[in-house]
Amino acid sequence: MSKQSLQSYRYVHFPIKLLAVLITCVSLSIVVGLMKYVPLAERAEHTYYYPFWYTLIISILINLAVLLFLILPLSLIADSVLASLKMKGPITKVICTILVYFLLGLGSALLFAIFVFKTNAFQYVGAYPYVIITTFVFLLWQSGLGWILNRARNQAQTNTK
Template sequence: MTTNNLRANRPSGKIVGAIFTAILLTIVTGLYRYVPVDERLADVHYYSFGYTFTITLLINLAIFLFLIMPLSILVDGLLMYRRRNNKYFILLLTFEYCLLGLIGGVIFSAFILNFDTFTAQTIYITVGSLVFLAFQLICNRIFPTTRRK
């Protein structure tokens, strides 16, 4: 069985997609948490953008390289058998990556033993898995691998 038509299962696209996703979500999170100097309170400590960026990038890289990427390999393996003559493949792929994000959120919450913010973590990882899917598909279109004969 060949998998040349399935563009979501190439390892180079997965690695680059995971790194780009981690960087994009880190920038968005850093900008969301940043408090401008004008609005800061006098007796409250605020972390700098660089510190927030660095810590969030490390956490996001760990999540996407060691949790989401291996789970996506499993999902792509399951989808490989449904590829033939399936006109709803993109919808199925999106649903499976949403499910992947939900499972990743549960695993991440169990790993850090924090179920107080379970919903927020699960939504963050689910959105991240969809962004990961988009970056992965874009990277595989831009940098196609050579086919073996």
């Protein structure tokens, strides 16, 4: 990638992407665990409910696999595509980023469905919205962490001058 193309799009470093993967994984797993949890007072008799910690751990493992093996590698490709585009203005950058990450989420969901459901990939559509939402949560965390890092660097540069 040329230096000029990197300047046209704010490049997110790989360690920040990895941290965003971990935070996305944990935050979505907590939300899923809380959604699946049934309080003791509302549980039906003679029915087994998974404990919160079990749901949390299983959700973390599934989210980690999807994020590490699908979304993270494809996001590196998406970032190189965004860096090669000549975008003028912040609104255009945001719209293009949202569009590219939506397509990334759709592609990741399709690959996930093909690997998990094999020939029934299009019969079970429950995975598609979840993977797309996971992609956007990943984008939000990576953008937020990148913004924090850039702001800290700018403050460090102004303090040294």
